[in-house]
Amino acid sequence: xxxxxxxxxxxxxxxxxxxxxxxxxxxxxxxxxxxxxxxxxxxxxxxxxxxxxxxxxxxxxxxxxxxxxxxxxxxxxxxxxxxxxxxxxxxxxxxxxxxxxxxxxxxxxxxxxxxxxxxxxxxxxxxxxxxxxxxxxxxxxxxxxxxxxxxxxxxxxxxxxxxxxxxxxxxxxxxxxxxxxxxxxxxxxxxxxxxxxxxxxxxxxxxxxxxxxxxxxxxxxxxxxxxxxxxxxxxxxxxxxxxxxxxxxxxxxxxxxxxxxxxxxxxx
Amino acid sequence: xxxxxxxxxxxxxxxxxxxxxxxxxxxxxxxxxxxxxxxxxxxxxxxxxxxxxxxxxxxxxxxxxxxxxxxxxxxxxxxxxxxxxxxxxxxxxxxxxxxxxxxxxxxxxxxxxxxxxxxxxxxxxxxxxxxxxxxxxxxxxxxxxxxxxxxxxxxxxxxxxxxxxxxxxxxxxxxxxxxxxxxxxxxxxxxxxxxxxxxxxxxxxxxxxxxxxxxxxxxxxxxxxxxxxxxxxxxxxxxxxxxxxxxxxxxxxxxxxxxxxxxxxxxxxxxxxxxxxxxxxxxxxxxxxxxxxxxxxxxxxxxxxxxxxxxxxxxxxxxxxxxxxxxxxxxxxxx
Numbered sequence: 001x002x003x004x005x006x007x008x009x010x011x012x013x014x015x016x017x018x019x020x021x022x023x024x025x026x027x028x029x030x031x032x033x034x035x036x037x038x039x040x041x042x043x044x045x046x047x048x049x050x051x052x053x054x055x056x057x058x059x060x061x062x063x064x065x066x067x068x069x070x071x072x073x074x075x076x077x078x079x080x081x082x083x084x085x086x087x088x089x090x091x092x093x094x095x096x097x098x099x100x101x102x103x104x105x106x107x108x109x110x111x112x113x114x115x116x117x118x119x120x121x122x123x124x125x126x127x128x129x130x131x132x133x134x135x136x137x138x139x140x141x142x143x144x145x146x147x148x149x150x151x152x153x154x155x156x157x158x159x160x161x162x163x164x165x166x167x168x169x170x171x172x173x174x175x176x177x178x179x180x181x182x183x184x185x186x187x188x189x190x191x192x193x194x195x196x197x198x199x200x201x202x203x204x205x206x207x208x209x210x211x212x213x214x215x216x217x218x219x220x221x222x223x224x225x226x227x228x229x230x231x232x233x234x235x236x237x238x239x240x241x242x243x244x245x246x247x248x249x250x251x252x253x254x255x256x257x258x259x260x261x262x263x264x265x266x267x268x
Numbered sequence: 269x270x271x272x273x274x275x276x277x278x279x280x281x282x283x284x285x286x287x288x289x290x291x292x293x294x295x296x297x298x299x300x301x302x303x304x305x306x307x308x309x310x311x312x313x314x315x316x317x318x319x320x321x322x323x324x325x326x327x328x329x330x331x332x333x334x335x336x337x338x339x340x341x342x343x344x345x346x347x348x349x350x351x352x353x354x355x356x357x358x359x360x361x362x363x364x365x366x367x368x369x370x371x372x373x374x375x376x377x378x379x380x381x382x383x384x385x386x387x388x389x390x391x392x393x394x395x396x397x398x399x400x401x402x403x404x405x406x407x408x409x410x411x412x413x414x415x416x417x418x419x420x421x422x423x424x425x426x427x428x429x430x431x432x433x434x435x436x437x438x439x440x441x442x443x444x445x446x447x448x449x450x451x452x453x454x455x456x457x458x459x460x461x462x463x464x465x466x467x468x469x470x471x472x473x474x475x476x477x478x479x480x481x482x483x484x485x486x487x488x489x490x491x492x493x494x495x496x497x498x499x500x501x502x503x504x505x506x507x508x509x510x511x512x513x514x515x516x517x518x519x520x521x522x523x524x525x526x527x528x529x530x531x532x533x534x535x536x537x538x539x540x541x542x543x544x545x546x547x548x549x550x551x552x553x554x555x556x557x558x559x560x561x562x563x564x565x566x567x568x569x570x571x572x573x574x575x576x577x578x579x580x581x582x583x584x585x586x587x588x589x590x591x592x593x594x595x596x597x598x599x600x601x602x603x
Contacts, residue, residue, distance in 0.1 A: 133385025227394030
């Protein structure tokens with residue numbers, strides 16, 4: 001049986017709490033904003049590494065973005081991934097979900113299709129959560145969404161995933177190959193392995209592919225392949241609140257608050 | 269740019285709403301989308317069409333009419349009894365190629381997001397995800413979606429000029445539910461589609477459903493953050509006195525103190541209660557987005573600089589573990 005080929009789609013995002021918008025240019029101010037691996041993708045990587053621990057195989061990281069993302073792919077290699085691929089081309093820029101999922105799928109096809117393709121459940125920046133389904137559709141394979149746990153039966157070539165649903169859980173089974181979206185915070189991502197780190201940052205190769213390498217149809221990539229257009233951008237306006245302070249000892253506060261609650265809830 | 273399977277020239281002007289249902293009733297988000305869709309449909313003079321898939325679900329059409337649908341496209345099949353991504357995507361794809369809707373809304377739920385993600389790619393069209401505002405340009409019929417990113421800190425307006433359908437997933441709890449006052453035509457259409465057992469490859473092995481609380485409908489919400497050190501019993505005592513529900517920020521949920529369905533904010537539930545009491549919550553904006561629609565916000569936090577006070581009507585700087593028990597006593601005395 002050929003060894004398991006596991007992919008993790010990884011995005012590098014600006015730290016949400018540091019983001020501001022230039023209201024004149026309607027552009028996101030990225031200067032001075034630190035980046036990080038999209039936190040949910042670390043849960044996807046952890047699930048991939050635990051699959052590898054249990055069933056063997058290779059874990060490959062796949063990311064689309066500028067050359068500066070290479071650093072983060074090396075972080076992923078330090079944590080435990082075996083290979084890293086960076087899809088980098090100015091023509092990929094400005095991609096919406098349709099173009100992004102096409103590009104990722106195109107890379108996976110070029111790499112032989114893969115067995116299990118894992119994604120975080122959403123990205124911290126765009127938070128669309130639509131990438132896993134889109135990738136699965138381009139690859140025309142099954143998917144298991146919002147998983148908290150995944151087991152494989154390699155004899156029957158199926159994956160069995162567990163996910164939380166309203167007030168309970170369900171267990172679903174699909175044939176390999178398939179795409180997984182991993183429930184954020186469902187596991188504890190392992191730390192950087194310091195022995196791997198020196199390998200990851202010196203010897204390990206991050207393979208960079210451009211649109212031509214991917215044999216991508218340029219009608220489907222980047223801004224050109226993106227049907228949606230951002231026509232406005234703003235910082236979310238805070239709702240006006242009264243900001244009235246209630247002071248005193250805990251006892252005094254409790255009494256004032258009880259009176260206040262009575263007034264507020266009278267009409268409910 | 270590659271074009272979608274159908275475009276502006278051959279679209280049929282209508283607003284379509286995909287109805288999600290569970291245990292024999294429509295999900296709130298479906299009713300919310302119908303209510304908002306009714307408003308948009310009236311503005312545009314377009315029909316509001318509900319799309320219902322399942323097995324023996326015709327009885328749900330009535331609710332769709334009550335919330336404003338002019339038509340229900342009803343796709344019933346034994347193989348559609350359980351939601352499977354491949355079965356539902358295939359059936360809806362076939363229906364859309366017949367009906368060519370200009371605008372389609374789906375709930376931004378787990379299944380809705382998967383379905384929308386699949387359908388958009390299959391139809392080679394764009395998708396606006398997790399929308400919090402919807403508008404249609406009266407001159408062009410272009411759908412303008414408001415979405416938030418970066419934990420709710422940034423709002424963007426997104427539209428699509430050439431590709432159809434204009435698909436959007438809509439965040440639950442954002443729009444209110446309104447029964448219609450007009451009398452829609454109440455037509456049920458049964459489209460033809462084919463689906464074979466071998467098309468379905470997702471298998472349900474086990475499904476355990478329990479009681480579930482939907483915080484989107486609560487009127488009083490007592491929310492706890494890191495500062496309560498997992499003591500949700502204390503908050504529950506307060507909630508019971510006020511006929512409220514308890515909610516939480518993300519850390520206590522991640523730490524296993526409370527169920528994920530009670531998580532409020534960007535990656536949780538967006539609530540619009542009459543009153544929210546935030547206990548030991550610092551006020552990171554991915555939480556605050558979940559209480560932005562509350563009528564009144566009371567915040568209790570030890571740290572006078574906690575950002576939650578910027579989002580509160582009544583601010584109390586103090587130890588929540590001292591104040592809440594005393595508040596419970598005070599409320600009990602009054603009753």
